[in-house]
Amino acid sequence: MSTSLALIGGCALITAVIKAVGPIALGGRELPDWFSSLVVLLAPALLAALVVTQALADGDRLAIGPDTAGVAAGGAVVYKTGSFIGCVIVAAALTAALRAV
């Protein structure tokens, strides 16, 4: 139980502190132009990194598997239809189907 408490309490504290740093340090200030440009481009950089580290990597090695194909198919769905839910469902369904083969 003590391990659970330390894990959960520690995770909660670390997450809260990390999420608070930016708002405390930069809150209420006017944005300079260069900062606005940087912020606009942060989302594509971070999201692309999240996608590839989860769909093309397994731990610390690069790996292509059923989930890679599933995510790619999900991407095609959202690109064609704009449906986020469809994207997720197709990704999970294709991944499951490929693993079942």
Added chain:
Amino acid sequence: MAVTERPGAPPEAPPTFRDGVRAGVPFAIAGGLVSITFGVLADSAGLSPLATIVMSAIVYAGSAQFTAVAIVAGGGGVGAALAAAALMNSRFLAMGAALGPSLPGNALKRAAQGQTVVDASWVLASRGDGTFDRNLLFGSSAIQYVTWVSGTTIGALAGDVLGDPEKLGLDAAYPAFFLALLISEARGGRRLGVAALGAAIALVLVPVAPAGVPVLVASLAALAGLTRKARAEARAKSESA
């Protein structure tokens, strides 16, 4: 997600909290599916169903939760799990820095508002000009929080019935969810270029850096926004707004 206005169209009313909730529904459904997986996997780390649900309720940071639980389940110590969770969460430093100027109030209030940030709500709340809408942020985070905790509860209590989440392909839901956000966000050559650079940086670092670091370092791809041309575009946009 950028809010665009048509030339000559009447100005739209600012988004409400309810608009945020509505915008967050697709992400909440996807997040709910993913959190079922978390609920099932946490059992392998020795967490009781109650502890698992509490973790989702007070941490509310999916990638950090998955990472921490996976390390403990693999025999690692709590210290290692917390360090990895911190690295996984490090992208919130960049997101929080971006969000900070859009948050009013004293430091404590801003810190409290910053707790609502998750990946999808941060993207949804972005106005596309470097500022963020708080109603979209809070509303979309709230609905995602509800399904995150609900999904965790289902996974924690019904894990034996559900079986192996990987057989259901649920591990593909999270990256698919991020890819959907990326496709909606990365329209236009410059954003696509930054996305490609961010992906390349992350892939190069995966084999050599601890989990979480590749994503944080990939945020440096946004420095492409500091080129003279992009700064001129930002200035022109703010002058025409």
